[in-house]
Amino acid sequence: MTAKPLVPLVEYDAAPPAVRDVYDDIMRTRGTDWINNFWKVLAHDPALLKRTWEDIKAVMAPGALDPLVKEMIYVAVSATNGCEYCTYSHTASARAKGMTDAQLMELMAVVGMANETNRLANGLRPPVDQQFEPR
Amino acid sequence: MTAKPLVPLVEYDAAPPAVRDVYDDIMRTRGTDWINNFWKVLAHDPALLKRTWEDIKAVMAPGALDPLVKEMIYVAVSATNGCEYCTYSHTASARAKGMTDAQLMELMAVVGMANETNRLANGLRPPVDQQFEPR
Amino acid sequence: MTAKPLVPLVEYDAAPPAVRDVYDDIMRTRGTDWINNFWKVLAHDPALLKRTWEDIKAVMAPGALDPLVKEMIYVAVSATNGCEYCTYSHTASARAKGMTDAQLMELMAVVGMANETNRLANGLRPPVDQQFEPR
Amino acid sequence: MTAKPLVPLVEYDAAPPAVRDVYDDIMRTRGTDWINNFWKVLAHDPALLKRTWEDIKAVMAPGALDPLVKEMIYVAVSATNGCEYCTYSHTASARAKGMTDAQLMELMAVVGMANETNRLANGLRPPVDQQFEPR
Amino acid sequence: MTAKPLVPLVEYDAAPPAVRDVYDDIMRTRGTDWINNFWKVLAHDPALLKRTWEDIKAVMAPGALDPLVKEMIYVAVSATNGCEYCTYSHTASARAKGMTDAQLMELMAVVGMANETNRLANGLRPPVDQQFEPR
Amino acid sequence: MTAKPLVPLVEYDAAPPAVRDVYDDIMRTRGTDWINNFWKVLAHDPALLKRTWEDIKAVMAPGALDPLVKEMIYVAVSATNGCEYCTYSHTASARAKGMTDAQLMELMAVVGMANETNRLANGLRPPVDQQFEPR
Structure with missing residues (x-):
């Protein structure tokens, strides 16, 4: 290839x-x-x-969010989009900033759940609850 | 509608x-x-x-990651996938766990950048650098 | 809106x-x-x-696959892509061809799981097993 | 690579x-x-x-849907998301459960059409017809 | 809603x-x-x-590409991603720059085809032909 | 692999x-x-x-749009979807029809921006402006 x-x-x-x-x-x-x-x-x-x-x-x-949190968000988006290069590069960056194996696995568990429930919601279309409306 | x-x-x-x-x-x-x-x-x-x-x-x-960090990862994935219900519900949950407006905006900035560079990488296909290979 | x-x-x-x-x-x-x-x-x-x-x-x-199976595949793709119009129209078509509520819920369960494990695989990148290679 | x-x-x-x-x-x-x-x-x-x-x-x-139908839905989602590992593994599973080449090709034809019309609907935004509304 | x-x-x-x-x-x-x-x-x-x-x-x-072409590319991406806001806003911008109905429909036809064949390729995984390799 | x-x-x-x-x-x-x-x-x-x-x-x-423009739209969709085969094949086709390196880079810049702002809009959900409504 x-x-x-x-x-x-x-x-x-x-x-x-x-x-x-x-x-x-x-x-x-x-x-x-x-x-x-x-x-x-x-x-x-x-x-x-x-x-x-x-x-x-x-x-x-560094800003309102911690740099390691930002790298993990980057990894979450890259895994969701299936970008091979970005998954390798930002996982490496997150590890360089201290991400442990346990954190990586937990990050992936959240990414997996979110992708699952996003489609349950897209397929069954519950209306947005009034309680979730922004101020 | x-x-x-x-x-x-x-x-x-x-x-x-x-x-x-x-x-x-x-x-x-x-x-x-x-x-x-x-x-x-x-x-x-x-x-x-x-x-x-x-x-x-x-x-x-709670685990290796903070519950608020997990909610923000959930929001990042939901915005990437365009799930309306999940965006409203998990943004509300993140706010209930203390997410500030500044954190939400910064989260969105990271989500936007990741979606941009994911496609630059997918479209130009740089090879994964040897330095990014996992141990 | x-x-x-x-x-x-x-x-x-x-x-x-x-x-x-x-x-x-x-x-x-x-x-x-x-x-x-x-x-x-x-x-x-x-x-x-x-x-x-x-x-x-x-x-x-009708062909190698049953028309109702085809409609359910159409719904699965539409929910994955988040297409509102297509989700409503093809779910209606599937129901007109006999899909029960139990089948719809089970279809969604599979769609959810697939979207979850697709990202676990994209994020952790296990190599394709030799046993899965086509003839 | x-x-x-x-x-x-x-x-x-x-x-x-x-x-x-x-x-x-x-x-x-x-x-x-x-x-x-x-x-x-x-x-x-x-x-x-x-x-x-x-x-x-x-x-x-086995449940309300046939196990082979479920595997084909898994393949449909995996191809839509572009997950390489999942495409190989679930196509192999579907074949092990009896999927023929003709069924695989027909499955792909439906997946292709759904992805096409999902974007025609997303780009032109026809309103959901009243007739498609669930009971 | x-x-x-x-x-x-x-x-x-x-x-x-x-x-x-x-x-x-x-x-x-x-x-x-x-x-x-x-x-x-x-x-x-x-x-x-x-x-x-x-x-x-x-x-x-304006640059190497015409501004109207750029707007149409923006619409193509927005329809592919299912972004409602961006589809309305960039279609309006493209029309303001002269896009005709015939051009919009032809744009959508290309977007539809590309989304279809992207999945046929993702699902059947033909190897990249040597002739397509960049210089 | x-x-x-x-x-x-x-x-x-x-x-x-x-x-x-x-x-x-x-x-x-x-x-x-x-x-x-x-x-x-x-x-x-x-x-x-x-x-x-x-x-x-x-x-x-050839039609209402130029064939090279159509190939570039095809590349834009393929990069957005992360289809490796289609990215290589349609970039090669676009080059064969005269696309320059400068045009490819500018195309990618638009694709990247669109993917970024699509998610900013999906995550923050601004209402569609009345001025963008079609005639």
């Missing part, structure tokens, strides 16, 4: 300055010395690369 | 004993005096009602 | 001959005297209307 | 008693002498393993 | 300066004198509002 | 006349001398093969 990306990977050494600037910021922010393949495909469009990275950096920073 | 469920709601007073037992356990566990419509449609199949409630009770109980 | 379709409904009396021919065939095939709204929006593109109807007629006809 | 699961497979010989009990019940119920990888990843959380297996056993047992 | 948003709409007159700045830029960019509800819910998180608007403004601007 | 299709590929030399006729029409229409694997799995059901090919041929032909 092919594992070729739809556009070639843009490696650091061959990258134009606008891409290198983003790559440098990614490594600095994460304290790593390598760039993962997701960014190397986005780099074909430097504006898309820069925008996506800056959005991710802002959204995943 | 119709808001009728696909099967009639099974109200407490008309419910057979096996259903009442589950309804009673739901109210006792939650400390409430009413049953939401989701359970009233499942009640057409008392075995399905009982199984689903016991699974939810076990999965959503 | 709006319930307006994105294009106006093409009613029989205002329909061009190519549309009427399809409407007539739908009513004749189904033994009914009315046309449901799905066809009335497709009718804005008579070629799309005709092609979709002829495909449905061929696919849903 | 990686095929490594996100958690290591729990093999029978290394499994704790609570896991072995479930593995034994799976093999006894199915009349087989091996455990497929799906259960081996769930086994990292023995409670999740047990709950999921008991739900599957109850839901897929 | 409820149509209440999960957070109250932030109206212009009650909006803080950071929100008004974005609202002003939306109206100026679009040449309109009103703000649609999507932005009024995002406004609960002014940073999310600003980031999302600036991304949309950049992504939907 | 397995790459075996769920049914064996039907090669030209082993195909019955009804399948060869479709294969011939595919090659004639496309000006190629080979058949891609998608059709070789559908060929197990000659009626499904013929119907799907004739639908595709009609839908993807």
Whole structure:
């Protein structure tokens, strides 16, 4: 089976300055010395690369929610959508932020239940209870 | 537009004993005096009602993850799947467990980003980096 | 909330001959005297209307699978995708072909389980067992 | 491309008693002498393993619907969600229960049509016909 | 059925300066004198509002693709995901940019076909042909 | 990982006349001398093969929309659904019709944004604005 990306990977050494600037910021922010393949495909469009990275950096920073909680939410969405790359990359990120095996399994249990009851509700269509209406 | 469920709601007073037992356990566990419509449609199949409630009770109980975190993961999946009923009911549950408006907005920001990058990865197909492989 | 379709409904009396021919065939095939709204929006593109109807007629006809089984599969997919219109229309069709409440509930139980385990597999990524490989 | 699961497979010989009990019940119920990888990843959380297996056993047992029909509904959902593991495993199960090639192809034809018309309805938004409203 | 948003709409007159700045830029960019509800819910998180608007403004601007083509792609994704709000809003935007009824119907025909064949491929799993591999 | 299709590929030399006729029409229409694997799995059901090919041929032909635009819409849906085969095959088709790398990247940017805002709308549920209602 092919594992070729739809556009070639843009490696650091061959990258134009606008891409290198983003790559440098990614490594600095994460304290790593390598760039993962997701960014190397986005780099074909430097504006898309820069925008996506800056959005991710802002959204995943500490805020009202804990960064580990955010990574687990990312994993929950990626498993729901069936995105292989994102499942591997964000599970790795969550583990790097301290997620234990027990937490991963419990996360998956919630994701499974939610996907199950979402379809029971979609298929049987109970009306939204008045008590659930927002203020 | 119709808001009728696909099967009639099974109200407490008309419910057979096996259903009442589950309804009673739901109210006792939650400390409430009413049953939401989701359970009233499942009640057409008392075995399905009982199984689903016991699974939810076990999965959503405190464990390796905080109950509020679990509710927010439930909301993340429900928004991703577009389940209207589940979005209203689990957002209400998360709020009852203390979720603030700032946390809801941040949760949605993560859900939005994850759905965006899931498709960038699905459309451009970067190979999974060796560094992300599980131990 | 709006319930307006994105294009106006093409009613029989205002329909061009190519549309009427399809409407007539739908009513004749189904033994009914009315046309449901799905066809009335497709009718804005008579070629799309005709092609979709002829495909449905061929696919849903008795064959290697029983027509009621086919309707239940249609409901399963519609609940999984969260399509409100299709859930109501195909559940009604399945009931017209004899689906009981017990069968509907059991169908939903399978749909729920499948959606749950699909995500457990997507999130934990077990390799496909050699024993499951097709001949 | 990686095929490594996100958690290591729990093999029978290394499994704790609570896991072995479930593995034994799976093999006894199915009349087989091996455990497929799906259960081996769930086994990292023995409670999740047990709950999921008991739900599957109850839901897929003969009832108002034929077991083969249930397997085909499982395949329909798995193909709709794009779950590779589940598509292989449940197609294999359906074949073991007697599904012919002609039935598989017809099943796929229905799944394809449903996915097509679900989006025609979602994109054009015809109102639900009064005739489709449940009793 | 409820149509209440999960957070109250932030109206212009009650909006803080950071929100008004974005609202002003939306109206100026679009040449309109009103703000649609999507932005009024995002406004609960002014940073999310600003980031999302600036991304949309950049992504939907004329570039390698025509703005009308971009709107139609937006509609295609929204119909595939079953997002009611987005289907109405982006179909309206596409019409404002000149989309005809014939183009809308043809767009839907492509969306329907793609959703159908996506599942035929997911369910039958043909290997990717060597000829389709990117350079 | 397995790459075996769920049914064996039907090669030209082993195909019955009804399948060869479709294969011939595919090659004639496309000006190629080979058949891609998608059709070789559908060929197990000659009626499904013929119907799907004739639908595709009609839908993807020049009409109110440009054929390249149609291919890009196909890619947008396939990336949204996470269909690997369709992403590779329709990206290749779009390139054969002239899609540049810049157009592919811009297409992906729109697909990503749409998937993001679809979920922001699904999670926060703003009511559809009256101004977006169709005529």
